[in-house]
Amino acid sequence: MISIGELAIRTGVKIPTIRYYEQQGLIAAPHRSSGNQRRYSAQDAKRLGFIRHARDLGLPLDAIRELLRLSEHPGEPCGDADRIAAGHLKLVREKIARLQGLERELQRIASGCNAEHVRDCYVLQSLSNHSLCADEH
Amino acid sequence: MISIGELAIRTGVKIPTIRYYEQQGLIAAPHRSSGNQRRYSAQDAKRLGFIRHARDLGLPLDAIRELLRLSEHPGEPCGDADRIAAGHLKLVREKIARLQGLERELQRIASGCNAEHVRDCYVLQSLSNHSLCADEH
DNA sequence: CTTGAACCTCTAGCCGCTAGAGAGATTAGA
DNA sequence: TCTAATCTCTCTAGCGGCTAGAGGTTCAAG
Structure with missing residues (x-):
């Protein structure tokens, strides 16, 4: 479980952008510490890395949303x-x-x-x- | 003296965009008809054509503003x-x-x-x- | 226990338009 | 001259993808 700052460093996505992605439904609302601060898992970091990479390639958030949705259904055609x-x-x-x-x-x-x-x-x-x-x- | 619609047709700049440029100070507020509608001169059309052309080349409005300012001072270095x-x-x-x-x-x-x-x-x-x-x- | 960094929420702003509401003006034809 | 269709008016809000800032709370190191 890492803080949002740590996640930002690891993924190269800025803190306000992470919160923005959460607001836009690209990443789920994470667990919170007892003091209401966001705590992320390794899986969260992986998903954000995916988003970062897709953004680097210039894909719009809508397309990324769709790709994320797809990647959750491994058995479907690609x-x-x-x-x-x-x-x-x-x-x-x-x-x-x-x-x-x-x-x-x-x-x-x-x-x-x-x-x-x-x-x-x-x-x-x-x-x-x-x-x-x-x-x- | 032509209407905003006529100006839009002649320059290829959409009506709301013309009003937006006026609001942003790229073109001066034009004369008005007795019923408060905008009426443009040939000079207005020329200036808007300049802007259109510069936009087509991808120049940002700030740069265009500066270019317009310059072009009003023919004696200055370019x-x-x-x-x-x-x-x-x-x-x-x-x-x-x-x-x-x-x-x-x-x-x-x-x-x-x-x-x-x-x-x-x-x-x-x-x-x-x-x-x-x-x-x- | 204190301090300072990191975090929280919320709102507003960036660019260059674009869309829409609701009202008034103009113009062509009957 | 009247009417109907088309323009035009102002104003506000929204697009995408963040970014900045205010004003407050929590965390971790010493």
Whole structure:
């Protein structure tokens, strides 16, 4: 049985975030000490580690909730878990593609300014005038 | 003088967002009709277009505020605008790098699951056990 | 027994919108 | 000129995923 601070250190999840997860129903309300402080088991720590890892991979809490629910039913088919991961991967790839578009455009804009003064600034002109852009974003 | 709906259509910025920008001081409070409805000039539309374009490039409202302020002083040096654009570009590149890390890991995890049941699911095992990961994220 | 660190609950704030309620304004057609 | 449909108004609350702070209680070391 460890305190919330200890749990935070072990899992790398901040204390208010742990309480937030409890509030959101991602982890169960833990046992309490006689003085009403939270006391966690090794299993609690494992579950929080799972959440932490999934968050690090960018999964939203809803998806994590679903994955946790699944992992409590070892006999069921795991297609849903695969679908969640694949769906998230797709999302990540879309984000990358979009950001790469922005990167190209920003690179073009930011490196195109040789002006001294605002009146000739290519950055500001580009923002005013969309037609200066290479592709739409 | 055009209505807020017309402005929304022309700039592609939604009506509540236009009002939000006004509230946030990005655009000035416009003239009003006798019935208290907003009426915008061509200049207002241009400014909103600038904002829209900058938002499309992912710039935060604070940075846009600063860029707008700068563009009202044509005689001043434009180094600040360049710095804002370059700083944002850097941020975008960092985001891309991070997402590419996630992409690799998700790809590895999602494609590694040949299991039928939750108990053997590689996706769920990977989330439980960080040591299955290729690199840290 | 004292002290200081850790913990408690509760509320509010971050960003950039978005949704909805309930009321008033405008405009096109009959 | 009237009516009906569509806009527009203000205001408040909510999204996700935390984070910060106030004001109070409990714990553990010395």
